[in-house]
Amino acid sequence: MLFLLTDIYFCNNHQELSKLNTTTMASKKYSLLLGALCLILTNLSAQSYDWKDSSLVPKNGKSQHSEFLQNQYPFPAKPRNQWEVGLSVGNVAISGDVNARIPQIGWGAHVRKAFGYIFSARLAYSGGIAKGMNWNPAFNYGKNTAWKSNYIAPINVQSPPNSGNLRQLQSTNGFLPYPVGQLTGDPVYYNYRTVSHQLALQGIITLNNIRFHKSKTGFVIYGLGGIGGLIYESKVDALDASGLPYNALFRSVYNKYQVAHKNKGDILRDLRAGMDKKYETAAEGQNLRRPKLFDMTFKPTVQVGVGVAFKLSKRFSVGVEEVLSWTNDDLLDGQRWQESSMGDAAMTRDFDTWHYTSVNLNYSLGSKAVEPLWWLNPLDYAYNELNAPRHMKMPKPVLDDADGDGVTDQFDNEPNTPAGCPVDSHGVSRDTDGDGVPDCKDKELITPTQCQPVDADGVGKCPDPECCKNPVIAPPTCNLVDLPSINFAGNGTTLSAEAKALVGSVASSLRGNPECKMIVCGSAAKSKSGQALGQKRVDAIVKYLVEVQGISADRVVAQYDCHEGDPSVVELRAEKK
Numbered sequence: 001m002l003f004l005l006t007d008i009y010f011c012n013n014h015q016e017l018s019k020l021n022t023t024t025m026a027s028k029k030y031s032l033l034l035g036a037l038c039l040i041l042t043n044l045s046a047q048s049y050d051w052k053d054s055s056l057v058p059k060n061g062k063s064q065h066s067e068f069l070q071n072q073y074p075f076p077a078k079p080r081n082q083w084e085v086g087l088s089v090g091n092v093a094i095s096g097d098v099n100a101r102i103p104q105i106g107w108g109a110h111v112r113k114a115f116g117y118i119f120s121a122r123l124a125y126s127g128g129i130a131k132g133m134n135w136n137p138a139f140n141y142g143k144n145t146a147w148k149s150n151y152i153a154p155i156n157v158q159s160p161p162n163s164g165n166l167r168q169l170q171s172t173n174g175f176l177p178y179p180v181g182q183l184t185g186d187p188v189y190y191n192y193r194t195v196s197h198q199l200a201l202q203g204i205i206t207l208n209n210i211r212f213h214k215s216k217t218g219f220v221i222y223g224l225g226g227i228g229g230l231i232y233e234s235k236v237d238a239l240d241a242s243g244l245p246y247n248a249l250f251r252s253v254y255n256k257y258q259v260a261h262k263n264k265g266d267i268l269r270d271l272r273a274g275m276d277k278k279y280e281t282a283a284e285g286q287n288l289r290r291p292k293l294f295d296m297t298f299k300p301t302v303q304v305g306v307g308v309a310f311k312l313s314k315r316f317s318v319g320v321e322e323v324l325s326w327t328n329d330d331l332l333d334g335q336r337w338q339e340s341s342m343g344d345a346a347m348t349r350d351f352d353t354w355h356y357t358s359v360n361l362n363y364s365l366g367s368k369a370v371e372p373l374w375w376l377n378p379l380d381y382a383y384n385e386l387n388a389p390r391h392m393k394m395p396k397p398v399l400d401d402a403d404g405d406g407v408t409d410q411f412d413n414e415p416n417t418p419a420g421c422p423v424d425s426h427g428v429s430r431d432t433d434g435d436g437v438p439d440c441k442d443k444e445l446i447t448p449t450q451c452q453p454v455d456a457d458g459v460g461k462c463p464d465p466e467c468c469k470n471p472v473i474a475p476p477t478c479n480l481v482d483l484p485s486i487n488f489a490g491n492g493t494t495l496s497a498e499a500k501a502l503v504g505s506v507a508s509s510l511r512g513n514p515e516c517k518m519i520v521c522g523s524a525a526k527s528k529s530g531q532a533l534g535q536k537r538v539d540a541i542v543k544y545l546v547e548v549q550g551i552s553a554d555r556v557v558a559q560y561d562c563h564e565g566d567p568s569v570v571e572l573r574a575e576k577k
Contacts, residue, residue: 048215049370051076051381052391056370071393076381081373082366084112086319090358092128096333097348098190101131106356112204114373120204122224126323126356127197132333133271135264137187137254140345143337145284146236150245151186186247187254189271192236192334193279196354197296198325200228200303206374215380219310222374226303230327230354231296234283234334241276249274283334301325301354309362314371317362325354403427435460478516480509480574486541488568493536495544503541506572507549517555517575520545523568524561535560537570 049056057065061077068076092106106128114120142153204224209217240246253270257263291298307321330336332352337345364372377383385392399408405417405427412427421429421440429438433447435454443457451460484502486495495503510516520541522534538558545551563571 048376048380048384049079051079051384055368056080069391071391078116078373080366080369081114082364082369082371084110084362084364084372086110086112086360086362088126088358088360090356092126092130092196093355093357094130094132094192094194094332094352095355096132096330096352097335097337098132098134098192098333100333101133104128104130106358108356108358108360110360112362112372117209117373117376117378118206120206120372120374122202122204122226123199124202124226124228125197125199126358127195128356130194130196130332130354131192133191133268134189135267136189137250138190138339139185139187140337140339141188141190143345144335146281146334147188147238150238150281151188151247153185153188186245187250189250189253189267190236190333190335191275191279192234192283194232194234194283194332194334195296196230196232196332198228198230198301198354200226200301200325202226202303202305204374209374209376215377215383216375217311217377219308220374221308222306224303224305224307224321224323228301228303228325229293230299230301230325231293232299232332233296234285234332235279236281236283236334237275237277237279238281239278241278246275283331284336285331285334297329297331299327299329301327307360309360311375315364317364319360319362321358321360323356323358325356327352327354478574479513480516480518483509483518483572483574485572486537486570488537488570491533493533493540495540500544503544503572504549507545507551510545510551510555517557518545519557519559519562519573519575521562521571521573522558522560523566523570524564525567530567531560534567534570541570541572 052069054062054065056079057077058080061079064073064075065077067073086109088106088108088110090106090108091103093100093102093104106126108124108126110122110124112120112122139153141147141151147153202224203226204222207221207223209220238245240249249271253267253274256270257267285297303323303325305321305323307319309317309319311317328351330348330351332354336348338348339345370376384390399410401408401412403412403415403417404419405412405414405421405423407423407425407427409415414423414426414428417423417427417429418438418440421438423429429440431438431442432445433442435442435447435452437454437457439445441457444454444459447454447460448462451462454460483506486499486502488499489496506518510518520538522538523530525531525534538560542553542556542558545556546553557575565571
């Protein structure tokens with residue numbers, strides 16, 4: 001526990017953390033979790049890689065790197081970057097003809113490699129078990145092999161000769177007479193359970209890893225596209241535990257809820273309560289005419305997706321992403337027939353889509369390699385060299401300056417200027433008062449003409465005039481005028497940048513008028529809370545004048561209730577004598 005608290009203290013650099021005790025910790029589990037968070041936060045402050053380190057350069061970049069170090073090539077070689085591996089868990093769903101149940105378990109794994117700062121490639125596996133069930137009944141299932149063998153499905157209405165008020169509904173069991181307008185046959189509630197596995201090669205474009213104001217980024221947003229293959233097996237729950245159809249259950253639910261769309265939840269709850277959820281019947285399409293792999297239906301896929309990843313440490317990151325897979329297949333959910341009140345069912349036009357929404361935990365592999373490039377700024381080398389050059393080859397001066405006064409020898413009219421002496425544009429030492437002694441050696445910078453010639457130190461001899469032998473010293477006066485008022489926002493008591501600038505200008509005036517004192521004048525608030533707030537604002541200004549601007553405390557007078565104006569305004573006034 002001691003080392004954990006120590007790590008936390010240094011991680012946050014905050015004294016209050018040292019006061020933590022075991023009574024505030026629920027268990028060792030939470031202590032370890034807090035320590036891990038501390039380590040993660042400290043790792044985020046790590047610096048970018050050393051571009052001069054030859055061990056980080058792959059073999060195909062060694063030649064460029066060597067030329068770069070010898071200043072024969074302007075760009076450093078691209079470093080060897082780490083591989084990323086990751087695991088994911090999330091929700092798998094199928095968008096098709098049967099309503100999907102959410103959430104349903106999905107899983108995945110991947111390996112990823114960056115080929116540049118923006119583009120990377122990923123080999124990704126994903127799988128899951130998707131389920132679905134319709135809340136609205138179906139009657140037009142006579143072409144669906146998973147249902148027609150167990151349920152009476154009317155698929156066509158005919159009028160036989162001499163039938164009178166009768167019509168016939170053609171079913172799988174022949175022709176049965178029913179009164180005109182009566183829809184008979186077994187209602188069916190479509191459902192499915194699809195087990196799927198998918199392998200895809202994806203290209204990933206990182207959208208925001210180039211952040212020119214930081215050497216590293218804490219998160220990345222990316223889009224992806226890819227191609228792959230999906231194998232799946234779809235089954236439906238058409239029979240109960242005894243191997244019999246759900247005729248009675250389906251008919252009971254159908255008769256109970258006449259307006260299905262108003263009772264979706266109740267319908268699904270009643271159906272699930274009465275079904276065994278074994279999914280024993282192969283869905284339509286599971287036959288030899290469709291491509292097979294591992295005894296499952298195989299379909300090529302096209303993928304698109306988006307995601308965002310957050311950096312936890314130099315090695316770990318966590319991400320959230322959504323991937324859609326198009327299969328050009330309408331049987332992922334085991335159903336492809338439209339409902340129709342009359343006539344044969346028509347095949348649906350839309351194709352089923354496979355969705356995977358996941359949370360990814362990623363880990364970077366490799367010891368002699370930098371982080372994956374999507375986490376780094378490609379301009380890191382350039383900006384670091386501009387800030388603190390370690391490699392740039394600076395050109396030598398073309399023109400000499402022997403005395404180092406900043407004026408090249410060819411334009412210098414005084415080639416031996418003493419070191420440290422300011423010169424004019426011709427390289428001649430400045431002599432402000434023209435007494436023949438340069439300013440850098442003149443102890444009397446401004447010597448009146450009548451007091452010259454001067455001595456070697458530039459000091460002249462001036463007799464005192466008669467009028468100044470007994471001077472009358474005038475009393476000091478204060479010239480502080482037009483002092484500003486300081487505004488505070490809301491209930492704030494701290495000085496804004498604008499307020500600090502105003503107070504700083506007043507401090508400069510005080511330093512130029514040493515005989516002046518100043519009053520910091522607060523508003524006379526009626527409430528106690530307002531009085532306390534006004535006092536804090538006055539004290540904040542006084543503290544800034546004394547502690548930051550260096551104004552003597554005896555020159556600043558605090559008055560907390562000297563004006564009746566806006567309580568958010570503190571007035572600055574010169575003290576009247």
